[in-house]
Amino acid sequence: MDIQQELAAAQIIAAEHAHVMQTYKRGPMVLSHGQGMSVWDTDGKEYLDFMAGIAVDALGHSDPGVVAAINAQAGKLIHTSNLYHTIPQVQLAEKLTANSFADKVFFTNSGTESNEGAIKFARKFGKVHGGEDKFEIVCFDHAFHGRAIGALSLTPKEAYQAPFRPLMPGVVVAPFNSVAGLNSAITEKTCAVFVEPVQGEGGVYPATPEFLRALRARCDEVGALLVFDEVQCGLGRTGDLWAHTASGITPDIMTLAKPLAGGLPIGAILATDRVASVMNPGEHGSTFAGGPLVTAVASYVFDRINDPAFLGHVREVGQYLRERLEEINSPHIQEVRGRGLMLGVEMDIESSTVITKGYEHGLMLVGAGPNVLRLVPPLIVEKSHIDVFAERLTAILAEI
Numbered sequence: 001m002d003i004q005q006e007l008a009a010a011q012i013i014a015a016e017h018a019h020v021m022q023t024y025k026r027g028p029m030v031l032s033h034g035q036g037m038s039v040w041d042t043d044g045k046e047y048l049d050f051m052a053g054i055a056v057d058a059l060g061h062s063d064p065g066v067v068a069a070i071n072a073q074a075g076k077l078i079h080t081s082n083l084y085h086t087i088p089q090v091q092l093a094e095k096l097t098a099n100s101f102a103d104k105v106f107f108t109n110s111g112t113e114s115n116e117g118a119i120k121f122a123r124k125f126g127k128v129h130g131g132e133d134k135f136e137i138v139c140f141d142h143a144f145h146g147r148a149i150g151a152l153s154l155t156p157k158e159a160y161q162a163p164f165r166p167l168m169p170g171v172v173v174a175p176f177n178s179v180a181g182l183n184s185a186i187t188e189k190t191c192a193v194f195v196e197p198v199q200g201e202g203g204v205y206p207a208t209p210e211f212l213r214a215l216r217a218r219c220d221e222v223g224a225l226l227v228f229d230e231v232q233c234g235l236g237r238t239g240d241l242w243a244h245t246a247s248g249i250t251p252d253i254m255t256l257a258k259p260l261a262g263g264l265p266i267g268a269i270l271a272t273d274r275v276a277s278v279m280n281p282g283e284h285g286s287t288f289a290g291g292p293l294v295t296a297v298a299s300y301v302f303d304r305i306n307d308p309a310f311l312g313h314v315r316e317v318g319q320y321l322r323e324r325l326e327e328i329n330s331p332h333i334q335e336v337r338g339r340g341l342m343l344g345v346e347m348d349i350e351s352s353t354v355i356t357k358g359y360e361h362g363l364m365l366v367g368a369g370p371n372v373l374r375l376v377p378p379l380i381v382e383k384s385h386i387d388v389f390a391e392r393l394t395a396i397l398a399e400i
C-alpha cells in the first residue's frame, strides 16, 4: 500500500471526525468509485458489494443507462419545485400507478418522508371517515419505518426511541406474524396499520401471506387503511415487482424509496383514489420531491426492473444465493431466511464482527440487528459473484 495514499485516507477519516456529526459507525476505508458489483477505496482495494448502499443500488454502480439518464436530464432541467408541471414526474407516476393497485402518487425524497406522508394521509382519512377519535396507528415488533418523529414512533426499538420521547401519541405495537390478538390491537379507533411485507432492519423476517390477509380483513372490518412499507422490500428485491404480490392482497397505501432512482434520493407514496381524495391542495408538500432529474432517472430504473426477464433473474440468483448459504458448513450459522435477494443469516456471533472481517476479505456487508447478516446485493448480481461471496464468507466464519 502506498504510504501517501494511506496517509490521505487517514486524513480524510480524521477530518470526517472533526467536521461531520458523529451519528454513523463507518467502515475503516474511504470509498472512491464503483463499477457494477464492485467498489474501490482510495487505496485501490476492491470490494464485492453485497449491501448495495443498504438495498439501494439495484442496478449496481455506474450503470451506463443510469449515467446516461442522469446526463440527459441534468442538461435539460434539474429542479423547478412542485409549483409547476414537468413531464418526467407525470411519466413516472403513470408507470407506478399502471403497475400497481394505486391510482395516485405523492413524491417524496426518502423512505422516512414517504412514511411521514402516509401517517398524515391516514390521520386525515381517519378524521374524515371516522371522526376525531380515529387516529390510532398499529405497527409491529421488529418494524423499521424511519427516524423522524412520526416514523420513529412506528419503529418500536428502545435504543432508537428512548432518547427522543415523548413521541407521537396513539401508536399500538402488536406481535408480527401473529393473527391472534389482531382484533384487540386493530379497533374502530385505528386509522391505519403499517407493515413491511418483508421486515428489513428488524432482522429480515418475511410476513406470512396468512398474516397479511388477516390484516386486510381486520382493516376492512374497522375501516382502517392498510399501509405496506415497501421502502426496502419493494421494486424487484423479492423477485416480484412488489413484495406483497405473492400474498394476493393489496394495500390502500404503499411507501417506496431506496432503489427507485438508482441511488439518487427519491421516495413515493402510492395510494388509492379513496385515500388520495381526502387530501386537499396545501395540506402536504415537499420542495425537492418528484423533481425532473430524479423522476427521469427513476423512470429508467423502473423500466429496467419491471421486466419479466430481470425479475426472473432476481428469483434465480436469489435461490442460488440461498443454496450457497445453506451449503456453508459453519456452526455460527443458525438460520437463513428471507425472499429473493433479501436474505438474512441468523448467527450465534455479532454481525459487526463479520462485517469488519468482510472489509479485510474485500466484501461489503450490512447487518440487520446484532446477530443477523443482511444480504441485499445489487439485483444485477450474477452466480459467479455469489460464488466469490460464498468463498469469502466461508473463510471469514472459519476465522472467527
Ligand SMILES: Cc1ncc(COP(=O)(O)O)c(C=O)c1O
Pocket (backbone or CB within 6 Å): 054, 110, 111, 112, 113, 115, 144, 145, 146, 147, 196, 200, 201, 229, 230, 231, 232, 233, 257, 258
Ligand atoms: C422498511 C423501511 N422503511 C423506511 C426506511 C427509512 O428510509 P430512509 O432511510 O430512506 O429514510 C427504511 C430504511 O432502511 C426501511 O428499511
